[in-house]
Amino acid sequence: MKISKSQLQKIIKEEMEAMMGQVTIGDEVDVIGGVMVGAVGEIVAMGSEDGKQIVVLNLLRPAADERYKDLGPQVIIQPDFIEKRIKEELTKEFNGGEDLGDIAKIIYVEAYHPQGGSGLYALEVFDKSGEKEKFQYMRDFNKRFGTDFSEREGVMSFGQRMNKMAPHIEIEEDEMDVS
Numbered sequence: 001m002k003i004s005k006s007q008l009q010k011i012i013k014e015e016m017e018a019m020m021g022q023v024t025i026g027d028e029v030d031v032i033g034g035v036m037v038g039a040v041g042e043i044v045a046m047g048s049e050d051g052k053q054i055v056v057l058n059l060l061r062p063a064a065d066e067r068y069k070d071l072g073p074q075v076i077i078q079p080d081f082i083e084k085r086i087k088e089e090l091t092k093e094f095n096g097g098e099d100l101g102d103i104a105k106i107i108y109v110e111a112y113h114p115q116g117g118s119g120l121y122a123l124e125v126f127d128k129s130g131e132k133e134k135f136q137y138m139r140d141f142n143k144r145f146g147t148d149f150s151e152r153e154g155v156m157s158f159g160q161r162m163n164k165m166a167p168h169i170e171i172e173e174d175e176m177d178v179s
Contacts, residue, residue, distance in 0.1 A: 023084050028060065030150045033081035036071075038064025038157045040085065040148075044074065053079050064160045083150055100145050104128045105170040108158055 003011075023029060023043060031039040041057030048054060055077050062069040107124040123135040135141040138149050147165070149158060159171045 023055070023079070023082065028085040029055075029057070029082040030085050030148075031057075031063070031077060031081055032083050032150045034078065035065060035068050036063040036075060036077060036081070038062075038161055039068075039075070041075070041077075041082075043082075046079075049076075055079050055082060057082075064157045085148075100147075100166045100169070102127045103145075103166065103169050104130075105172065106162065107172045107174050109174045 023046075025043050025046060027043050029041060029043060031037055031041065038061075039057070039059055040061040041059045043055055044058050045056040046054070047056075057075050057077055059071075059073055059075060063071075103125055105126040107126075109122045109124065123138070123141050125133045125135065125141070127133075133144075135144070141147065142149055149161070159173070162169060162171055
């Protein structure tokens with residue numbers, strides 16, 4: 001079976017679009033995996049290198065890990081490490097608002113699944129008087145406090161970013177086995 005160059009290009013383009021999901025050039029994305037977790041960027045190019053799909057980002061916010069903050073204005077990321085950002089979330093920059101100022105402690109509960117992997121189970125937020133508010137989803141926490149954490153934010157990234165935003169808040173990690 002022979003295939004023309006234009007047919008091959010069409011197949012490659014369709015496969016790349018399927019792998020890239022719903023993101024396109026110009027989209028703003030959260031980096032949710034790899035060493036650049038916590039970063040925010042705008043997609044400026046998409047393609048493949050050595051047979052692997054890549055996305056090139058102009059960084060709008062650096063990675064949470066100090067070691068990767070000065071990589072430059074553009075980075076190459078695997079597409080499965082990004083998540084499309086909702087425009088309204090990008091405009092909500094943290095400003096040390098009253099709500100976060102009242103928080104004394106956050107317990108981040110991570111659940112470990114029997115099939116492997118982990119993820120957020122709950123956030124328990126304690127104000128200065130000791131009252132507890134529980135958040136099952138990160139989006140609810142974001143809405144309440146005007147933050148922009150990803151639903152798949154890792155424990156390390158969450159703690160590091162929260163510590164920079166509001167160093168007065170004590171962050172604790174807890175684990176839960178959901179087998």
